[in-house]
């Protein structure tokens with residue numbers, strides 16, 4: 001994450017602070033200084049630090065719930081508009097998402113109740129509801145900010161926790177994609193409401209409205225994409241109808257095959273059907289220029305131990321990443337017992353992805 005720095009680590013989770021937080025602290029301290037000198041500056045700093053400790057505890061509510069379901073939580077970032085706990089993957093079970101989404105607000109509720117109890121014990125029940133905001137104690141202000149945070153977070157709008165709660169409840173009944181679509185649209189309706197109120201009373205609400213509206217759209221996009229890619233596996237992207245070379249074939253004969261067919265990469269298998277390596281177009285040309293036409297294909301091929309292979313059961317995204325990061329035009333796909341199954345080629349993957357995108361656009365159009 002750019003413009004942020006690490007302040008510590010809790011278990012596996014790195015705690016980072018966005019650089020604008022420092023500006024915010026300085027700004028509050030300056031405001032306090034102008035009001036009441038050093039004492040005012042310290043009070044304001046204390047308040048803002050305590051507020052962000054509250055936000056951090058809220059985020060760790062989500063983090064511990066996610067860890068409970070064995071989901072990684074690499075980091076949490078504190079920004080002036082709140083905390084963002086990164087969850088490595090979305091839970092597959094709606095009930096897990098429900099628990100993770102609720103864990104944050106539950107922590108905030110506990111903080112508010114704890115503060116209310118402490119303030120009541122310290123100064124009587126009247127201390128909870130001050131008559132004016134000019135001389136509110138730091139603790140009372142912290143209590144009310146936490147109550148506002150709690151209510152705001154429970155709005156049924158992405159990307160707030162309430163939006164996730166709503167989606168989890170819907171997804172259990174009507175499925176992830178439809179549940180997300182309904183939750184996102186409700187969130188966007190609320191955002192438009194914010195914007196209308198913001199235009200009249202508070203421009204800050206306009207910013208929040210834009211944040212909520214775009215957050216809802218992004219969530220819907222990512223869920224739809226994952227749903228369409230979800231049924232794709234490395235297996236479905238494997239071309240099995242491929243011509244195979246034996247190790248004794250000369251480059252000259254292989255070249256004839258290459259020029260006569262559409263196939264761009266040729267696996268080399270020994271007499272027992274064990275995969276030795278793969279020859280792409282580039283390998284042919286390099287092999288011929290270095291070793292001549294009479295050399296066997298094994299001279300030019302890249303052994304599968306070097307290029308890597310794709311296991312048949314590998315997930316779609318991981319397989320595509322391995323293919324494109326490896327820089328080869330194709331990679332052999334192998335079964336669990338090492339048997340050669342077919343090829344995954346860039347051309348084929350690009351075609352399939354194109355079709356998937358068209359399908360997604362058509363689905364989005366028909367759902368409007």
Ligand SMILES: [Zn+2]
Nearest residue numbers: 104105153161
């Ligand atoms: Zn939260």
